[in-house]
Amino acid sequence: MERVPILKIGDILLVSIQVDMSDQTAVQLQEDLAERIVATGCHGVVIDITALDIVDSFVGRMLSTIASISKVLDAETVVVGMRPAVAITLVELGLSLHGIRTALNVERGMELIASARADEYAENLDAEPDAETTASP
Amino acid sequence: MALSAEESGRLAGLLTSHDDQVTQRWTEIVTGSLRGRLSQAELRRQVQELHRAIVTVSEQGDLDLESERAAELRAVLAELSQGRARQGFSATETAVSVFALKEVLLELLDAEQNPTALRDYVAFSSLIDEMGLFTFESFVRTRESLIADQAEQLLELSTPVVKLWEGVVAVPLVGTLDSARAQVVMERLLQTLVDTGSPYAIIDITGVPAVDTQVAQHILKTVVAARLMGADCIISGIRPQIAQTIVALGIEFGDIATKASLADALRHVLRLTGVETSRRASRREA
Numbered sequence: 571m572e573r574v575p576i577l578k579i580g581d582i583l584l585v586s587i588q589v590d591m592s593d594q595t596a597v598q599l600q601e602d603l604a605e606r607i608v609a610t611g612c613h614g615v616v617i618d619i620t621a622l623d624i625v626d627s628f629v630g631r632m633l634s635t636i637a638s639i640s641k642v643l644d645a646e647t648v649v650v651g652m653r654p655a656v657a658i659t660l661v662e663l664g665l666s667l668h669g670i671r672t673a674l675n676v677e678r679g680m681e682l683i684a685s686a687r688a689d690e691y692a693e694n695l696d697a698e699p700d701a702e703t704t705a706s707p
Numbered sequence: 708m709a710l711s712a713e714e715s716g717r718l719a720g721l722l723t724s725h726d727d728q729v730t731q732r733w734t735e736i737v738t739g740s741l742r743g744r745l746s747q748a749e750l751r752r753q754v755q756e757l758h759r760a761i762v763t764v765s766e767q768g769d770l771d772l773e774s775e776r777a778a779e780l781r782a783v784l785a786e787l788s789q790g791r792a793r794q795g796f797s798a799t800e801t802a803v804s805v806f807a808l809k810e811v812l813l814e815l816l817d818a819e820q821n822p823t824a825l826r827d828y829v830a831f832s833s834l835i836d837e838m839g840l841f842t843f844e845s846f847v848r849t850r851e852s853l854i855a856d857q858a859e860q861l862l863e864l865s866t867p868v869v870k871l872w873e874g875v876v877a878v879p880l881v882g883t884l885d886s887a888r889a890q891v892v893m894e895r896l897l898q899t900l901v902d903t904g905s906p907y908a909i910i911d912i913t914g915v916p917a918v919d920t921q922v923a924q925h926i927l928k929t930v931v932a933a934r935l936m937g938a939d940c941i942i943s944g945i946r947p948q949i950a951q952t953i954v955a956l957g958i959e960f961g962d963i964a965t966k967a968s969l970a971d972a973l974r975h976v977l978r979l980t981g982v983e984t985s986r987r988a989s990r991r992e993a
Contacts, residue, residue, distance in 0.1 A: 650937060654897030657932040672937035674904050679937070 574599045576606050581687075582614040582680055583607065583645075588621045596632045600639060607643045614683035615640045618676055620651030630665050637670045646686050648672065650679035709771035714830045717823075719765040721815055722758060729811055730754050736807035741800055753790075753804070756783055772837050784838060785845040792849035801846050805839045866892050868899040875907045875976050876900065877969065879944075881914030889925035893932060900938045907980070908933055909972045913944030923958040930963050939979075941965070943972035 572595055577584040583606055589595065603615065617633065619625065637647040650673045660666070671686075673679035710718065722729055734751045741750070760780040767776055784805070791801040812831050816824040866888070871877045878896050882888075896908060910926060912918065930940040943966040945953070953960075966972040977984060 648937075652936045654894060654901060654932070654936065657897060657935040658893060658928075660935055661928045661932045666931070667935060672935055674900060674906055674937045678904065678906060682937075 573602070576602055578606070578610055578612065579680075581612055582616055582683060583610065583612045584616050584618065584676065586618040586621070591629055591632060596628075600632075600636055603636060604639055604643065607640060607645050613645050613687060614680070615645050615647045616676055616679040616683070617647065617649045618651050618679075619649060619656075620653070622656065623653070625652070625656045625660060627663075627665055630660070630667055633667055633670055641669075646671070646683050648679040648682050650674065650676050709769055709774075710765070710830055710834055712769040714827060715765040715768065715770040717827055718770070718831055718834075719762050721812065721819075722762050722765070725815055726758075729815070730758055732811045732814065733758070733807050736810055737804050740803040740807070741796070744796070745794075750804075753787055757787065757805075770834065772834070772841060780838075781841065784842050788842045788845040789849045792846045792853070798843055798846050802839045802842055805835060805842050809835050862888060862891055866895055868895055870903065870905070871909065871973055872977065872982075874903075874905045874980065875909065875973065876903060876905045877909040877911055877972075879911045879914060879969075883917070884915055884922045884925055886921075886925070889922075889929070893925075893929045896929060897932060897936060900933060900936060906938050907976045908938055908940045909969065909976065910940055910942050911944040911969050911972070912942065912949070913946070913969070915949075918949050918952055918958075920956055920958060923953065923956075923960075927960070927963075939964075941972045941975060943967070943969045 572589045574585060574587055574589070574595065577586075583603065585599070585603065591599075606612070607615070615636070617636065619629075619633075622629065633647075633649055640647045648671045649667065652672060671682060673682050730751065733754045734747065737750050737754065738745075738747055760783040764770055764777050764780050771777060772781065787804060788801050791804075809832055812835075813828060816828050821827070861882075866878070866880075868876055868878050876896070876899055878892060880892065884892070896910075899905070900908060910929065912926070915922065926942065930942070933940045941964045942960065945965055945967060964972075964975060966975060974984075
């Protein structure tokens with residue numbers, strides 16, 4: 571079975587999907603990613619789908635699930651590199667990737683995560699000092 | 708509407724025995740109707756060609772415009788009407804070139820004093836009508852293909868995507884936005900976003916004459932697609948009347964930023980990206 575590699579860059583995990591996703595690959599990726607987030611204590615996940623020609627409801631749901639899992643583990647998920655044709659198809663089909671942030675490329679995605687983190691800390695500084703909760707085991 | 712072998716034989720006879728007279732008279736009538744927009748020599752050449760084609764096919768027995776044997780005649784007629792359509796003549800002016808033959812034949816039959824003249828004339832006349840209809844059809848076909856070509860050229864011309872600032876592109880939409888154009892605009896805009904890595908796009912609709920629900924739908928789809936890719940769209944150039952129409956139609960732009968002018972939209976984007984613009988102190992004031 572093919573496995574999707576997860577690379578760590580600084581405070582961010584980079585997942586580049588290069589193969590067609592099957593049920594098994596998707597479940598494996600979700601497990602691997604959850605483990606890596608906990609193990610590394612990263613606060614951002616960038617999923618690169620530049621290589622994907624087709625994004626259907628299955629892949630859409632997988633991305634949403636990954637985003638939700640990461641959110642629980644206090645990591646921000648950004649999907650990057652969606653092709654124009656894929657975006658048009660998703661719109662025509664009426665599928666929207668709920669709760670997922672998007673960016674044009676990996677670089678922008680990493681910037682987005684950095685700025686989101688900065689905003690969060692700024693808010694937390696304004697609020698109660700103990701308002702921040704982490705999901706580290 | 709086919710001519711019997713006898714009738715077409717008589718037609719061939721009539722046309723060949725008065726060869727020069729026919730082309731001469733035919734050319735005269737056509738020239739009159741076109742008011743000198745084509746030269747006499749050119750018309751004479753066309754008439755002669757048509758004349759020759761009719762004679763050739765009518766000498767071979769019964770004449771049916773739909774038949775295999777009349778292929779050359781059809782080709783000559785099609786060529787004639789294509790030429791006329793491209794030169795900008797009207798459908799009537801094209802058809803007259805064929806219908807003029809009726810008048811010529813009537814004069815010839817009158818002169819001959821033949822007992823079968825009336826019957827022949829009716830038969831010939833119906834054949835010429837058929838030829839006229841065929842001419843008209845080819846004329847319309849040619850015109851239609853011209854229009855299709857032009858629409859395609861227009862499509863290519865009218866959808867530029869321009870770079871306004873580092874990371875900001877704009878699409879000035881000009882003209883009516885139908886489905887085909889909306890598709891082209893959407894594809895080109897999204898491709899440019901990827902190519903330039905711009906996270907902001909401004910869709911300027913100053914040049915769009917009317918915004919109805921369909922146009923709004925197209926714009927909304929483009930914005931949603933851009934968002935999926937990670938870019939933000941701002942709609943600008945909404946004129947007062949269009950704003951009223953949008954509200955009257957109940958179109959919801961949701962949380963999409965809309966600005967009155969392209970300048971406002973650019974200023975909005977610059978503020979979002981943290982770019983500050985300031986006026987340099989004038990030297991005269993200093």
